[in-house]
Amino acid sequence: MRLLHRAAGLGLAALIAGALPASAQQKVLRIAMTAADVPTTTGAPNNGFEGVRFLGYPAFEGLVLWDLSRADRPATLRAGLAESWAQDPADPKTWIFKLRPGVKFHDGADFNADAVIWNLDRYWKNDSPQFEPAGSGIARARTPIMAGYKKLDDMTVAVSTTRVASYFPYMAVYILMTSPQSFEAAGRDWSRAAALPPAGTGPFRLSKFTPRVSAELSRNEGYWDKARIPKLDRVLLLPMPEANTRLAALRSGQVDWIEVPPPDAIPSLKQAGFNVVTNSYPHVWPWFYQMGGTATPFKDVRVRQGLNYCVDRAGLVGLLNDTAEPSVGWLKPSDPNFGKPENHYGFDPGRGKALLAAAGFTPQKPLTFKVMISASGSGQMLPLPMNEYMQQNLKEACGVEVSFEVTEWNTLLTAIRQSPDAPILNGSTSVNPSSPSSDPAVAARYFLQAFVPPNGFNWGQWNDPAFEEAFAALEVAKDEAAFNAAYAKAHERLVDNPPWLYIVHDLNPRAMSRRVKSFVSAQSWFQDLVTVDLQ
Structure with missing residues (x-):
């Protein structure tokens, strides 16, 4: 299956030219984000963790x-x-x-x-x-x-x-x-505070903000940590949700750094001298199962397990030009807290179809459901071609009929904070937001029964007593050994009684001009702009 592309926006050059600072003497790093809009600028950024990465922690x-x-x-x-x-x-x-x-x-x-x-x-x-x-x-x-x-x-x-x-x-x-x-200076109006500019304490300060166009960060010379004064003078952040638009901007020299380059363009980017950076990091790209709705097929664990055996993850990794790795749990198998679950998911259509048949889904009565997906967004990688691959894979391997509700990223984030049959879902019984898997605090929000919406992100209303017991031991652990043992036992339940269809772990790809120096690709969804320099 080919990756789907659309033509780059014709107004890109004008957009960037209008947003660039006048001084050519300064070091100005231009970054093309995957977000469809500039994240909110008041210290509580939206657009998921990409918003936190670029308009959160720097400022x-x-x-x-x-x-x-x-x-x-x-x-x-x-x-x-x-x-x-x-x-x-x-x-x-x-x-x-x-x-x-x-x-x-x-x-x-x-x-x-x-x-x-x-x-x-x-x-x-x-x-x-x-x-x-x-x-x-x-x-x-x-x-x-x-x-x-x-x-x-x-x-x-x-x-x-x-x-x-x-x-x-x-x-x-x-x-x-x-x-x-800063809030008082804006007349106690957050919409005005967004453009004052607002004031944080970070190594960069927000110096300019044009809604839907760009945000500009400038070096904070008075930063409290004198060892971490940025090397850059400014950072220009540009929302570009379409992958080919980002690619064209990088190749033409209109930006210096793009998030998530199209995988099929990576070989030519490397050949042209661009630096393509990847690194393993705790992040998973799944489909969430809804178990609390009135018309969901996912109450039966055999359906949830069966689908995990139907996915050709290696094929999807190949489609992504090795910018991802197979996911068979919330954590990676190499993680010491992965545990020893009974299920070892791999591409096994025979086992997948047998589990689906045991749950009542056969070629005569195929499993059919709708997934809410986004066209782009923070951590979403390339959701349209990836989900099209999943749709075709599940159909050919296990006879599963999947349809999509395609929406905007922030709408998807809103949807996963709603009840199972909320109108915003339009009949979707699965959703596709990516997630960090960096620490137990994230696991708590996604999997503990206490955190079903609106209290957290347990959108699927998953409830596993053995998980709850193991997690309770983790919460009160006094030493690392007890903590790790409880975490591993909890994770075993995430595999054997899966609340999600595990698909791939992202390798956090980004492409940069040769001018970009001293970037450290942290094993995190977040990245440090302080060390970055321009040659």
Whole structure:
């Protein structure tokens, strides 16, 4: 099957030319994103984790940050706006954060405990003047165990959770801080604050924003970590959801960096001297099964397992020119916490058809369902040709009839926070959003029964008592051995009682001009722009 392409937009050159800064002396990195629009710019970016990657962490920071400095291991955590954090010995549901002194927001305001409480009220206090419904929805979905918070002194805050959670710092990375002063300067109007520009504490500051066209980041010379002052003067972010448009922009020199190049163009890009960067990282591209709806076929575990045996993952990897690797679980088989599940998924149509037949689906009564997919988006790789491949593969291998509800990325993200039969799904009983698989905090949001929408991302309403028991042991684990043993047991249930159809793990491909230097391809969905330079 050939990858599907469309002609590049004719107005691209004019778009970039109009967005470029006048000075040719400065180092300006131009990045083509897969997003269809510029992510929101107020410190609570939409457009999934691509929004966080480009209009989150570069300009806005949390109490805890990702360590993106290495390419040879999965990213870990490091101190951010909090110098340290720990569970309260008297109450393990409470975390104490000691804040970093001397930090200022881009607008000159001081970062302190009052600013932290103000930001938490923005997300969790519905009647606060700064409450922002859109940002609140994102924050609450990513941190669904927030119970309360309070200021202990000017540089210390306490955050309480609804359950003991050893992984809470992995949720804290997504609570980004914005200057309260910038909100006041905008007349307490978030839409105006988006263009002031808004003020975070990050190594870059937002210097220009044109809706649906571009956003520009500029180096923050006053950044609190003097060892991490960016080498670039500016970064220009351009939404380009169509892969061929991004490819044409790179080849013509209109941009320096593109996310997700078309796989069939990679050999010619390398031959032309472009740098194509990939790396293994914790990210999975699946179909979610809906188990709670009234008309879903996925209540039967044999259907969910059977489909996992029907997928020719190696064929899809070949289609993607080896920019992905087969997925047979939420974690990769090489992960020490993969466990020892009973099922070892591979391309076995005979076993897949037998399981489907046992569940009542035969050539005379084929399994039929609809999947909601996006045309592009954060982490979605190349969803249209990939899903067309899946449609043909499942039909030819196991007689399964799949149709698609094609929508925009943010609509898909909205849909997976809805009830099983919500009108927005239009009859879809499966959805195709990609997901990081970086840590148990993500697993909690997707798989614990407590986090069915609107409390989290367990859209399928999956409920496995053995998983719940193992995860409870993980949450209260006091040492690494106990933590890992519980995590492996939990993951075994994700394989043997699959809530998802596991398809591939992304290898995070991006293509760059030879001018781009010193980029470290972290094993993370997020990347560090501070080290990047232009020759």
